[in-house]
Amino acid sequence: MRVWAVGLVGLLVASAATGGYLIRSERDGDATSYDGPAPVVAVSPSYPVEPLDLLPDPDFPPLLASLPMRVEIVGSKPFDLRLEVPGEWIRTESSASEWKWHPPPGDVLNTYFLRVRLIGNQHGGVEGMVESRIEALADAQGVRDFHLESQDTDRFVANYVSEGHRRVTMETFVTQPGADVVFASIGLVGREVDRAGMTDLIRRISDSARVGPDYRNP
Structure with missing residues (x-):
């Protein structure tokens, strides 16, 4: 059974x-x-992407090369910095260690401006400070579609979108005399149409920059 x-x-x-x-x-x-398990072609997951709608740039004259310059000194001895800035630009103080210059009539939004920060109290090496600044900018609130265009030992160029406008930034770092410690950062921000003038201006400004003891005792 x-x-x-x-x-x-x-x-x-x-x-x-x-x-x-x-x-x-x-x-x-x-x-x-069915002959058993076999590998299959993976399909990338689909993420919703918010469209990038760019606003038109302000109707403001492009930044020109070979602008007349004047000498400015920021900070207090012995922690001061001497540099050349565009002669007609208007200076404002953002904080005790940050200054900005704008073309007249002043702060015209989403055009171009120069920014200088004294950051020697951070005691950072130049290469590390460049990397940190790039990371901070790429992750900054309000910054979208960040692209690093070029990077050198003490400078970089990038573009990104902020408040609906495509911005170009060129930043360079000034070291203390005889040391690989960053004393100041110099940033120039503008539009794509300002790029040629920005390239000329940031070079002239960075070449003129001298930390206090350096320019007082040439």
Whole structure:
């Protein structure tokens, strides 16, 4: 009796398997036998991407090359910095260690400006400070679509979108005399149409920059 029962169960299992295969074969003419697991082509997940709508740049004259310059000194002795800035630009003080210059009539939003920060109290090496600044800018709130265009030992160029406008930034870092410690950062921010003038101006400003003891004792 037990042998008969076992045989009956086996027959039922086999019939069920065969019946399932026949049903699938009738429903799907392309069905094939299963040969075990095999790798398949991965499909990248789809993430919702917010469209990047750029606003038109302000109708303001492009930054020109070869602007007349004047000498400015920021900070207090012996922690001061001497540099040349565009002669007609207007100076404002953002904080005790940050200054900005804008073309007249003043702070025209989303055009171009110069920013100088004294950061010697951070005691950072130049290469590390450049990397930190790039990371901070790329992750800054309100900054979108960040692109690092070029990077050197003490400077970089990037572009990004802020408040709906494409911005170009060129930043360079001034070291303390005889040391690889950053004393100041010089940043020039503008529009794509200002790029040629910015390239000329940031070079002239950075070449003129001298830390206090350096320019007082040439």
